[in-house]
Amino acid sequence: MTGPTNKVVQLSRYGGPENLRTAEIETPAAGRGEVRIRVLASSLNYTEVLIRKHLYPQTAGLKPPFVMGYDVVGDVDQVGEGVTGFAFGDRVADMTVVGSNATYRLLKAKNLTRVPLGVDPAEAATLILSWMTAYQLLHRSAKVKKGDRVLVHGAGGAVGQAALVLGRLAGVEMWGGAFGKHAALIRELGATPVDYDKEDFTRVLPGGFDVVCDGIGEDGYRRSFAALKPGGLLIAIGYSAGVQAKQGMFSILSGIARLYLWRFLPGGKRARFYSINAMRVRHPEWFREDLEHLFRLLESGEIRPRVAERISFDKVADMHRRLEAGGLEGKVVLCPDLPAAA
Known part of the structure; x- marks a missing residue:
């Protein structure tokens, strides 16, 4: 692995928000069929409360520690061997289930959906x-x-x-x-x-x-x-x-x-x-087609998702508490470029 230090939100063990911690790990290099992205936005979803509490069937087999993050929008900063159709600087999105509360992450090029450059990355992330x-x-x-x-x-x-x-x-x-x-x-x-x-x-x-x-x-x-x-x-x-x-x-x-x-x-x-x-497993083409359609609706202003708050890494555990309590009328989005709160 090579590259700059990668800040991530890890779940150290299943349970409460206190088990979420910010860590620094090495940034992996893009392998064959992969791109590396610099993350711009990764929304926090109630589903991740279930993942954290070991109540989500799809992730039940994962053993902590692992990186949280169900969805991601970011810019391609490294292209692996064999990848066509994507280049440095392209803005892309993916649904990852885990791994996207990070500064950098790897994605399979075949799973990517292009994001129009004119839309807000945080708003785009809420659509995924x-x-x-x-x-x-x-x-x-x-x-x-x-x-x-x-x-x-x-x-x-x-x-x-x-x-x-x-x-x-x-x-x-x-x-x-x-x-x-x-x-x-x-x-x-x-x-x-x-x-x-x-x-x-x-x-x-x-x-x-x-x-x-x-x-x-x-x-x-x-x-x-x-x-x-x-x-x-x-x-x-x-x-x-x-x-x-x-x-x-x-x-x-x-x-x-x-x-x-x-x-x-x-x-x-x-x-x-x-x-x-x-x-998505049964119809991967539907996922790309439908997400592209939603991005077009966002770009044209026909839809306007509600972003309740944009947060830095140090606020993720607190926001999990708020998600679990309920009452938010909009999405919370992790934006890695935001500085830590004072």
């Missing part, structure tokens, strides 16, 4: 997990069409906000389920708020919804099924719900398995599980 999840669950999984009526649970969160905006752009009638404190934000995003404290979402729309997007999964998704119209579709979203952080791995996996068994229910109601990682 949350907005891609929202876009694909609406357009690839649910295949919504103009005039459909869709309920999104957890609408105050990053995926929920993105789904409301993208649904409105597609001509879909959107309802956002959240606690009352998020009602103004949901209206601002063009959707009808459903207040969990005051309303029974199963009775909000007579006849039921065409699609319910549920990243919470309480009560085994039964109430979300009850909110569907005959022939409606439930999309269960990944592992991102706060309630799942209180469950064990077995409970999470059991819930997913149950959805696969519930292919068709009385009244023609259907259930489908969406995982951004599983869909």
